[in-house]
Amino acid sequence: MSPAGGRQWTAVLLLGVAVVASVLTAVRFGSVPLSSAQVLGALSGTGDPIHREIVVQLRLPRALLAVVVGGGLALAGATLQALLRNPLAEPYILGISGGAAAAAVLTLGLGLVAAGSWVLPAAAFVGALVAIALVFGVATAVDHSLDVRVLLLAGVVVGTFFTGVIALVLALSDAPAVRGAMLWMMGSLGGAQWRTVLVGATYTLPAGLVLIALARSLDLMAIGEETASFLGTDVERVKRTALGVASLVTAAGVGMAGVIGFVGLIVPHAVRLSVGSAHRKLLPLSFLAGAVFLVLADLIARVALAPTEIPIGVVTAFVGVPLFLLLLRRSHQ
Amino acid sequence: MxxxxxxxxxxxxxxxxxxxxxxxxxxxxxxxxxxxxxxxxxxxxxxxxxxxxxxxxxxxxxxxxxxxxxxxxxxxxxxxxxxxxxxxxxxxxxxxxxxxxxxxxxxxxxxxxxxxxxxxxxxxxxxxxxxxxxxxxxxxxxxxxxxxxxxxxxxxxxREAQAGELVERFEVELEEVRQRVAKRPAVRAAYLLPGDPPWVVGSDTYLGEILEIAGAENVFGDLGRPYAPVSIEGILMRAPDAFVVAEGTAVDERFRAHAPVYQVSRGIETPGLTLGTSARELARALHPGALP
Incomplete structure (x- = not known):
């Protein structure tokens, strides 16, 4: 194994350990103070039933959902930054958050949430899929070769359209629906259940493997489509596959946790600053770093002002910005 | 589980x-x-x-x-x-x-x-x-x-008996306010909530009901919705004789130039047993001298 390959595996191992450690920390601490013995008792099935409910049914699925959503968003962000050759690209750049939010707001405004707890996430997921279909439809109609500049413009246009839809629905909704919509748009992992973890993992983990399999092609695409094509990459196939998979991962994340900003933008950049741009390293490490980042951000959101929960987007921005600036400074030194 | x-x-x-x-x-x-x-x-x-x-x-x-x-x-x-x-x-x-x-x-x-x-x-x-x-x-x-x-x-x-007493007291309090202002001409008023454009109180709301009990005619009583954002010109076109807001609500200066703005305690926006006090406070502002 080459020294570079050895370093990559060391980094994967270290971040893998960090994921496990962050999940254990998120299970150990929460808004209700429990001792280590109580948490261990709950995990082993011998503790107080209420402690078991808190640890096994609330904290553990929530931490695992943060792994899936945080990892998925970071992975999607790294992929889109390469494909669109745009450092500002993030998972929501193709209008996905707008579609999901419009569907969620419409569901709240029409009072459809009363039908069951699955309605809101399902509506957000469907809204995200509609946005993806619109963006790809517009881009393909303009240019069959799926020009990334056209795709970006289509994303902006579709996103703006959905922003208008959201504003219209909010203007026509009652105050309670507006309040509910605002809370949903802030993003939260509070709805985590074992069922949602399973659904999220079913989408995200195979998608992650597909994207990692495209790592070499993404390296070439990041240089330029012509170069990639010249070196034997089926550019159109890679673009469609990678964009489609990254969008689906994002849609699943939005459906389960609302719009959580910053993870998909900053984590890939932070990983790139640490290990370079080779996607063979960047993609798996972004997934692991995104997972650790969101698990810890959610933990802070839960405990900082307990029992009140801070919107997770506040934590990802407050913790992520200084961390990113520190990495940026160190990389320049 | x-x-x-x-x-x-x-x-x-x-x-x-x-x-x-x-x-x-x-x-x-x-x-x-x-x-x-x-x-x-x-x-x-x-x-x-x-x-x-x-x-x-x-x-x-x-x-x-x-x-x-x-x-x-x-x-x-x-x-x-x-x-x-x-x-x-x-x-x-x-x-x-x-x-x-x-x-x-x-x-x-x-x-x-x-x-x-x-x-x-x-x-x-x-x-x-x-x-x-x-x-x-x-x-x-x-x-x-x-x-x-x-x-x-x-x-x-x-605690049925206590509830019965409280409901009776609550209803008597509201009825007393209603009676005190009943013979006075209703003040055409708009209740403004925060927002840009401001939100107004429309039909089928407890705030609209409190306005009427306190001797006001809600100029947006025909809105068809409980609350809605309405443009400034849309509000001014209704030519209310008074604006009502809860304490701490920012009010556009153009409203003040048009009609008096009455501030009532924030408690009015927490619907509960204190609504009687809120109605009394509002009636005192809209109809000075009508209530002790």
């Missing part, structure tokens, strides 16, 4: 009969008058109580105040960060009333949770259902809802 057995034991007195039978929101249904009381909450679900709950957590401050007024303060197990009345501040908080901490709720082992019904909180009800914790959704859209909640709480908590 259901609630742990120990907790199930503590809530055995409450049987949630949702889906089995739908009721009219706010209704007290005495299906089994000898063995308890059955009520319909504002989601239409029915709950049967065989004995008064002893560990209640109310996520709705107006309901928390009602429980304290009924003398059931000792049956409260927790509160929210929204609560301001001193009688409950020593209780443990479960956080935000619209996004309560489930960990804190569980640890309090409630045998009844009273929550906001509606799209502002779509997740608490299903989360409590999943853990078999009885919950009752309430809405306080109209004045009649306040009275209906009080009657239900009286039956549920075994």
């Amino acid at each position: 259901g609630l742990p057995l120990s907790l199930l034991g503590s809530v055995a007195a409450v049987v949630l009969a949702s889906c089995a039978q739908a009721g009219t929101p706010g209704e007290v249904i005495d299906v089994f008058p000898d063995s308890g009381v059955t009520v319909a909450d504002w989601s239409g679900s029915t709950l049967r109580f065989t004995e008064p709950p002893k560990r209640v957590v109310s996520l709705v401050p107006a309901v928390t105040s009602m429980l304290v007024s009924l003398g059931a303060g000792n049956d409260l197990a927790g509160r929210t960060d929204f609560d301001t009345i001193s009688a409950v501040l020593a209780l443990p908080s479960v956080g935000d009333g619209l996004r309560p901490s489930l960990e804190h709720l569980l640890i309090l082992e409630p045998d009844l949770v009273i929550r906001y019904e509606g799209p502002q909180d779509p997740s608490t009800g299903p989360a409590l259902d999943a853990r078999d914790i009885p919950h009752m959704g309430v809405r306080t859209d109209r004045i009649e809802d306040v009275a209906a909640i009080l009657v239900q709480l009286g039956r549920i908590m075994g």
Whole structure:
């Protein structure tokens, strides 16, 4: 194994350990103070039933959902930054958050949430899929070769359209629906259940493997489509596959946790600053770093002002910005 | 997964009969008058109580105040960060009333949770259902809802007589204000809520009802919606003789140039037993000298 390959595996191992450690920390601490013995008792099935409910049914699925959503968003962000050759690209750049939010707001405004707890996430997921279909439809109609500049413009246009839809629905909704919509748009992992973890993992983990399999092609695409094509990459196939998979991962994340900003933008950049741009390293490490980042951000959101929960987007921005600036400074030194 | 057995034991007195039978929101249904009381909450679900709950957590401050007024303060197990009345501040908080901490709720082992019904909180009800914790959704859209909640709480908590007295006092207080201003010409008024453009109070709202009781004619009474954002010109076109806002609400200067702006205590925007005081305060502002 080459020294570079050895370093990559060391980094994967270290971040893998960090994921496990962050999940254990998120299970150990929460808004209700429990001792280590109580948490261990709950995990082993011998503790107080209420402690078991808190640890096994609330904290553990929530931490695992943060792994899936945080990892998925970071992975999607790294992929889109390469494909669109745009450092500002993030998972929501193709209008996905707008579609999901419009569907969620419409569901709240029409009072459809009363039908069951699955309605809101399902509506957000469907809204995200509609946005993806619109963006790809517009881009393909303009240019069959799926020009990334056209795709970006289509994303902006579709996103703006959905922003208008959201504003219209909010203007026509009652105050309670507006309040509910605002809370949903802030993003939260509070709805985590074992069922949602399973659904999220079913989408995200195979998608992650597909994207990692495209790592070499993404390296070439990041240089330029012509170069990639010249070196034997089926550019159109890679673009469609990678964009489609990254969008689906994002849609699943939005459906389960609302719009959580910053993870998909900053984590890939932070990983790139640490290990370079080779996607063979960047993609798996972004997934692991995104997972650790969101698990810890959610933990802070839960405990900082307990029992009140801070919107997770506040934590990802407050913790992520200084961390990113520190990495940026160190990389320049 | 259901609630742990120990907790199930503590809530055995409450049987949630949702889906089995739908009721009219706010209704007290005495299906089994000898063995308890059955009520319909504002989601239409029915709950049967065989004995008064002893560990209640109310996520709705107006309901928390009602429980304290009924003398059931000792049956409260927790509160929210929204609560301001001193009688409950020593209780443990479960956080935000619209996004309560489930960990804190569980640890309090409630045998009844009273929550906001509606799209502002779509997740608490299903989360409590999943853990078999009885919950009752309430809405306080109209004045009649306040009275209906009080009657239900009286039956549920075994304090019917106290509830009856409070409802009577509440209704007498509102009626007295109504009578005091009845012979005076109604002031055409618009109630403004924060927003840009401002939101106005329309039809079928307790705030619209309070305006009318206090001797005002709501210029947006024909809006067809409870609340809506309306442009400044749309508001000025209705030519109200007065604007009403709660304390601390920013008011565009163009409104002040058009008609007087009356500020009332913020309590008016928390629908509960204090609405009588709010109506009195508003009537004093709109009709000086009409009330002592």
